[in-house]
Amino acid sequence: MDMKVAKKKLGLKEKYRLMTRDLGWEPSYRTKDEVFPYVKYEGIKVHDWDKWEDPFRLTMDAYWKYQAEKERKFYAIIDAHAQNNGHLNITDGRYLSALKVFLQAISPGEYAAHKGFSRVGREFPGVGTQVACQMQAIDEIRHAQTQIHALSNYNKYYNGFHAFADARDRMWYNTVARSFFDDAMSAGPFEFMIAIGFSFEYVLTNLLFVPFMSGAAYNGDMATVTFGFSAQSDEARHMTLGLECIKFMLEQDPDNLPIVQGWLDKWFWRGFRVLGLVSTMMDYMLPKRVMSWREAWEIYGVENGGALFKDLARYGIRPPKGWDDAEKSIDHMSHQFMLGLYQWSFGTSLHSWIPSDEDMDWLSAKYPTTFDKYYRPRWDHIRKLAAEGKQFKNFGLAKLCQTCQLPVVFTEPDDPTMSCHRETSYKGEKYHFCSDGCQHVFENEPEKYVQAWLPMPALFREFEGDVGAWMDWVSLRDGQDNGDYVGSIDQRNFEQWRGLATSNT
Amino acid sequence: MQIDLRTVSIQPLRNTFDHLARRFGDKPASRYQEGSYDIQAAENLHYKPTWDPDQDLYDTKITKIVMKDWYALKDPRQFYYSTYTLARARQQDTTEANFAFVESRGLADMLPPALRDTALNVLVPLRHAAWGANQNNTLICGYGYGAVFTQPCIYHAMDNLGIAQYLSRLGLLLGDTEALDAGKAAWLDDPVWQALRRYVEDTLVLRDPFEAFVAQNVALDGLLYPLVYGRIVDDFLSAQGASAVAMLTQFMTDWFDETKKWVDAVLKVAAAESDDNRAVLQDWIAAWSARAASALLPVAEIALGANADAAVGEELAGFRARIQKTGITI
Ligand SMILES: [Fe+2]
Numbered sequence: 001m002d003m004k005v006a007k008k009k010l011g012l013k014e015k016y017r018l019m020t021r022d023l024g025w026e027p028s029y030r031t032k033d034e035v036f037p038y039v040k041y042e043g044i045k046v047h048d049w050d051k052w053e054d055p056f057r058l059t060m061d062a063y064w065k066y067q068a069e070k071e072r073k074f075y076a077i078i079d080a081h082a083q084n085n086g087h088l089n090i091t092d093g094r095y096l097s098a099l100k101v102f103l104q105a106i107s108p109g110e111y112a113a114h115k116g117f118s119r120v121g122r123e124f125p126g127v128g129t130q131v132a133c134q135m136q137a138i139d140e141i142r143h144a145q146t147q148i149h150a151l152s153n154y155n156k157y158y159n160g161f162h163a164f165a166d167a168r169d170r171m172w173y174n175t176v177a178r179s180f181f182d183d184a185m186s187a188g189p190f191e192f193m194i195a196i197g198f199s200f201e202y203v204l205t206n207l208l209f210v211p212f213m214s215g216a217a218y219n220g221d222m223a224t225v226t227f228g229f230s231a232q233s234d235e236a237r238h239m240t241l242g243l244e245c246i247k248f249m250l251e252q253d254p255d256n257l258p259i260v261q262g263w264l265d266k267w268f269w270r271g272f273r274v275l276g277l278v279s280t281m282m283d284y285m286l287p288k289r290v291m292s293w294r295e296a297w298e299i300y301g302v303e304n305g306g307a308l309f310k311d312l313a314r315y316g317i318r319p320p321k322g323w324d325d326a327e328k329s330i331d332h333m334s335h336q337f338m339l340g341l342y343q344w345s346f347g348t349s350l351h352s353w354i355p356s357d358e359d360m361d362w363l364s365a366k367y368p369t370t371f372d373k374y375y376r377p378r379w380d381h382i383r384k385l386a387a388e389g390k391q392f393k394n395f396g397l398a399k400l401c402q403t404c405q406l407p408v409v410f411t412e413p414d415d416p417t418m419s420c421h422r423e424t425s426y427k428g429e430k431y432h433f434c435s436d437g438c439q440h441v442f443e444n445e446p447e448k449y450v451q452a453w454l455p456m457p458a459l460f461r462e463f464e465g466d467v468g469a470w471m472d473w474v475s476l477r478d479g480q481d482n483g484d485y486v487g488s489i490d491q492r493n494f495e496q497w498r499g500l501a502t503s504n505t
Numbered sequence: 506m507q508i509d510l511r512t513v514s515i516q517p518l519r520n521t522f523d524h525l526a527r528r529f530g531d532k533p534a535s536r537y538q539e540g541s542y543d544i545q546a547a548e549n550l551h552y553k554p555t556w557d558p559d560q561d562l563y564d565t566k567i568t569k570i571v572m573k574d575w576y577a578l579k580d581p582r583q584f585y586y587s588t589y590t591l592a593r594a595r596q597q598d599t600t601e602a603n604f605a606f607v608e609s610r611g612l613a614d615m616l617p618p619a620l621r622d623t624a625l626n627v628l629v630p631l632r633h634a635a636w637g638a639n640q641n642n643t644l645i646c647g648y649g650y651g652a653v654f655t656q657p658c659i660y661h662a663m664d665n666l667g668i669a670q671y672l673s674r675l676g677l678l679l680g681d682t683e684a685l686d687a688g689k690a691a692w693l694d695d696p697v698w699q700a701l702r703r704y705v706e707d708t709l710v711l712r713d714p715f716e717a718f719v720a721q722n723v724a725l726d727g728l729l730y731p732l733v734y735g736r737i738v739d740d741f742l743s744a745q746g747a748s749a750v751a752m753l754t755q756f757m758t759d760w761f762d763e764t765k766k767w768v769d770a771v772l773k774v775a776a777a778e779s780d781d782n783r784a785v786l787q788d789w790i791a792a793w794s795a796r797a798a799s800a801l802l803p804v805a806e807i808a809l810g811a812n813a814d815a816a817v818g819e820e821l822a823g824f825r826a827r828i829q830k831t832g833i834t835i
Pocket residue numbers: 110113139140143
């Protein structure tokens with residue numbers, strides 16, 4: 001027998017098929033319903049999992065090789081950053097607030113994404129889909145870990161980072177991000193993919209990561225730049241996965257369209273509310289600003305999002321329902337958020353501050369139709385109080401939105417002088433919302449959202465309004481982690497260590 | 506103004522994060538600790554899963570194993586993403602070199618046909634078993650509790666996939682696409698493989714993450730790897746001049762030696778936690794390993810013929826001795 005028969009030349013696609021989907025088989029000792037119990041209840045119809053187009057073709061040997069290369073570089077840089085006191089390179093200690101938000105709210109989200117993708121990486125009956133989801137699952141734990149490792153050195157020198165794990169589960173503003181990821185993970189596998197894989201990774205990720213990473217670069221934070229840069233090629237894979245997923249659902253059956261559209265409406269609005277934190281970071285927390293939130297929205301929201309939804313129109317998809325309300329809030333949200341953070345800053349594990357004259361001039365140039373008219377006067381008032389030695393504090397209980405969990409601090413989309421407040425009754429209980437978008441989300445699944453853990457009522461139930469006891473419980477150290485940046489320990493240390501004046505350079 | 510930041514000598518305010526100081530004392534934490542302990546949400550979970558409203562989003566009650574602290578199940582390798590990936594990248598280099606060596610010297614073509622067929626018949630269907638292992642470890646990672654227990658499972662799942670892919674490449678190298686087709690047909694229909702396939706399918710319906718861990722990582726792989734890669738490939742085939750095959754499966758041999766340290770450590774801590782845990786583990790391991798041994802017998806016969814029975818018996822005895830060291834007697 002002649003063994004020297006030439007091997008068949010396999011194309012890349014065929015070879016990848018043999019390395020992945022050919023591994024699976026139709027079970028016969030058990031039913032498919034037993035093996036994949038969660039794939040039907042959402043009502044998404046899939047007729048042929050083989051129609052799934054692999055968004056990228058990466059075998060494990062190549063994955064290990066590329067990723068190890070990136071890991072080596074990443075840890076070499078953050079080791080050097082820690083050894084050389086790289087934290088003193090940042091423009092100003094105010095910048096640290098952006099990092100504190102990131103570690104408390106976003107890194108736990110990376111971990112949640114890791115768990116969620118592990119689950120869907122098991123629950124989908126198509127091998128190609130499973131493998132792509134599993135790779136994202138392992139990437140996402142990478143992101144959680146590289147972020148914690150990069151920010152670990154900041155924790156050694158500054159306040160507000162030390163209790164991120166406690167704050168993740170207990171701190172009022174972190175429940176915004178936490179409830180977002182809990183919401184996605186408690187949904188079925190298909191909705192999870194639309195929530196995180198598509199809406200978050202594809203539609204919103206640029207609005208989150210690009211501003212954060214360029215903000216870090218502008219403000220001398222090499223550690224953050226490095227983890228952002230290192231995650232970029234992972235994110236590119238995640239984006240193609242998200243896009244493939246939505247197209248696959250839409251192509252499999254026309255009945256899927258209304259379900260998918262409903263999820264898009266929901267998750268766009270849920271995600272947009274989470275991004276409120278980013279708007280504040282961009283407009284207020286960066287000592288050296290990259291661009292305004294409005295400008296970022298124009299590029300990554302209007303242009304990129306617009307092109308995407310034009311592309312999806314051929315499947316019958318229309319832009320998400322809340323899109324117009326989102327647009328109307330762009331020139332207001334960062335100001336409303338920062339004013340909220342400032343008045344409740346006694347209860348935040350990060351510092352906020354009153355913008356300087358220079359800051360305010362920048363804000364009025366970037367928001368010519370809104371800042372001087374609605375927000376400068378409020379900051380002026382707060383500043384006057386501060387000059388008299390009275391920090392503006394609001395110890396009142398903020399009403400929280402039952403859906404997005406933000407305090408109800410927004411205004412009517414068509415009337416910025418009116419605060420926006422919606423409510424609905426369900427089974428004899430009253431529920432409050434920050435917007436029509438959040439009310440709709442609730443009304444579509446009231447049984448889910450009545451379960452939400454709302455931090456403010458809990459504060460009263462469990463601590464009877466004892467703020468000190470509550471601070472202990474969230475591991476917030478009064479006088480260290482919270483309050484105005486001006487006069488804070490962070491400010492004193494940073495300035496002393498840096499030996500530089502903090503004029504706004 | 507230029508400042509040389511290295512010359513600034515400053516005192517850190519603290520050594521580590523609060524949750525790590527509570528666990529390990531007020532001292533600098535390792536990267537494994539920072540990247541693993543308490544990073545899963547633990548309190549104030551917002552909604553019940555719509556896919557099973559009887560569960561919590563992260564739920565310790567979906568398994569029969571009870572731990573006071575799930576973070577006690579430490580991985581002795583202390584793998585976090587970086588150390589895991591670097592370790593596998595190195596092994597991948599070696600495997601690549603081994604494949605290149607076998608290919609460039611035409612060693613595959615020099616294999617005696619009977620041995621080559623034996624290698625293909627035993628190894629190629631196992632790519633499907635490895636895919637089953639991937640499914641189980643992905644499930645344990647997804648639904649298990651606490652990153653210290655679950656993160657090694659996603660690494661393990663990706664390893665299972667990598668092994669399935671190396672077996673596919675081995676099949677292509679020794680027998681082209683026909684070998685993969687034949688292997689799959691055998692997995693699906695050949696009586697030799699049906700007990701094993703039934704075993705794998707029965708594990709795929711487990712929803713107790715710890716039982717899946719036992720059925721897959723302890724029982725099945727604890728017998729399959731030493732039997733197939735040790736006894737059949739490294740000993741039997743190599744002795745007859747097919748050491749090229751052993752070069753192609755070196756990854757699996759090394760991998761089993763490394764990962765069993767983790768598997769044993771998990772068993773040991775879980776069993777030491779309580780008599781109830783030990784009893785549950787004992788039952789699970791006894792039942793699943795007995796099934797695994799009988800499912801592997803016809804597979805061993807492909808290579809070892811009449812000696813298979815004794816070989817499986819010896820492996821089972823070795824397995825029992827190994828498990829005994831974790832404090833569990835079967
Ligand atoms: Fe990520």
